[in-house]
Amino acid sequence: MRVALFATCLGDTMFPGAVAATAKVLARLGHEIVFPTTQTCCGQMHVNTGYQREARGLVERFVEDFADPSIEAVVVPSGSCVGSVRHQHEIVARRYCDTATWERVHATAAKTYELCEFLVDVLGVSDVGAYFPHRVTYHPTCHSLRMLRVGEKPLRLLRNVREIELVELPEAESCCGFGGTFAVKNAETSTAMLADKMRHVLDTRAEFCAAGDSSCLMHIGGGLSRLSTGVGTVHIAEILAATESREVTR
Helix, strand or coil: CEEEECCCHHHHHCCHHHHHHHHHHHHHCCCEEECCCCCCCCCHHHHHCCCHHHHHHHHHHHHHHHCCCCCCEEEECCHHHHHHHHHHHHHHHHHHCCHHHHHHHHHHHHCEEEHHHHHHHHCCCCCCCCECCCEEEECCCHHHHHHCCCCCHHHHHHHCCECCEEECCCCCCCCCCCCCCHHHHCHHHHHHHHHHHHHHHHHCCCCEEEECCHHHHHHHHHHHHHCCCCCEEEEHHHHHHCCCHHHCCC
């Protein structure tokens, strides 16, 4: 399958390891990977803060990069960005673009997938040959859980990782408190939510907290680091890509 990789803003600037790991997993499974070098942002932060018209250019850029019919799927290591592509792009296109553009937006959104749902639902794969001998807990991010309904797919993949010790996260479905600009506009509430999440992570005695969104990893990881807990955060793609323990470090 010819698969395009969308890196996302945070992936490109702060979590390039997660992007590279996504490519590594797809290549290991025998797929051709395409990486359009002109890709930018999905526009989620613009839409979420009320700047729908200003997001039009980003929506059109995404379509120009990924609408090519030879690209069979667009895979993204981020549930929140896939949520934006599937739900927000069509809203923006309906309001501010012509019909032809909206149709291209609709078609491109339909072939855009979060990594775990692509592996399980599209490829029918639940074991990618990973090896990660560490105690890990998993935080299901809000967009992947509530918008994309990925459900147990990430956990199914993690359970098939060799030598992993996967421990359940208490109150796993609770938000970590990031929420994009929510963390800035409602800092005290966000901090309280993060404190709850960190307490639950620490209660598991895990070495790593895994998630499928770089934004949540940034938020949770920042808090754990400030408290010098020794607990690391890791994108699920990096676990799935790992074949030796040294490939992921705190």
